Amino acid sequence: MKFSTQALLSTTLTALLCVHASADPSKVQADLLAFGAIATSESPAFAAATTAAIAPISASRLFRRAGVVCETSDASPHYSGIDYCVFKLAGNGKNCEQQNGSGSFCTRMCDNKGADIAICGPRGDSMSCRQAAEYAQQVKNRCKRNSDGKAGGYYAVNSFRSIVIY
Numbered sequence: 001m002k003f004s005t006q007a008l009l010s011t012t013l014t015a016l017l018c019v020h021a022s023a024d025p026s027k028v029q030a031d032l033l034a035f036g037a038i039a040t041s042e043s044p045a046f047a048a049a050t051t052a053a054i055a056p057i058s059a060s061r062l063f064r065r066a067g068v069v070c071e072t073s074d075a076s077p078h079y080s081g082i083d084y085c086v087f088k089l090a091g092n093g094k095n096c097e098q099q100n101g102s103g104s105f106c107t108r109m110c111d112n113k114g115a116d117i118a119i120c121g122p123r124g125d126s127m128s129c130r131q132a133a134e135y136a137q138q139v140k141n142r143c144k145r146n147s148d149g150k151a152g153g154y155y156a157v158n159s160f161r162s163i164v165i166y
Helices: 005-011 056-064 079-090 129-143
Strands: 015-021 028-034 051-054 067-070 095-097 106-112 115-120 126-128 153-156 162-165
Touching: 067 129, 079 106, 079 115, 079 129, 095 106, 095 129, 115 129, 126 129, 129 153, 129 162
Parallel strands: none
Antiparallel strands: 015 028, 028 051, 067 153, 095 126, 106 115, 115 162, 153 162
16 A cells, blocks of 8 residues: 555654655655654564655655644643753753663653653664753643643654654
8 A cells, every 4th residue: 555645744743754765766765653653664563555655855845844743632731840841851961862662662851740751762862951851842832722721742853753742
């Protein structure tokens, strides 16, 4: 089963894409990754049917989709917990490293009052905690629901790394 480019692009709201060059230089290969569970073309959970070939111009549009994706719901954390974690991470001065090699492929960097901030991606991947805090702040600012003071979602840094507020 092949995905059309349009269907593939609409999927990016609920999934992450890993884009890489194919043997044919006129095309780019895009592997569909379920959010929260990284799969590779070698893993049994990953079927060849979830691979689509797209034109390079479309691939460049995929990277422009990197940024904030809002998923605020009644279960989302309150601003105060998010603010504490952002403050704590921003002042950390260290790198935040993704250490989880299975399952969600996410490592919790901070939790407070029901708010959790995690870095997701390949095991061993890292970024400065200050940068992670800035991404989390952007999620809060963009996804805040003023009616009840809640925010939730993620910042897709690139096709394989994200900062999640849940």
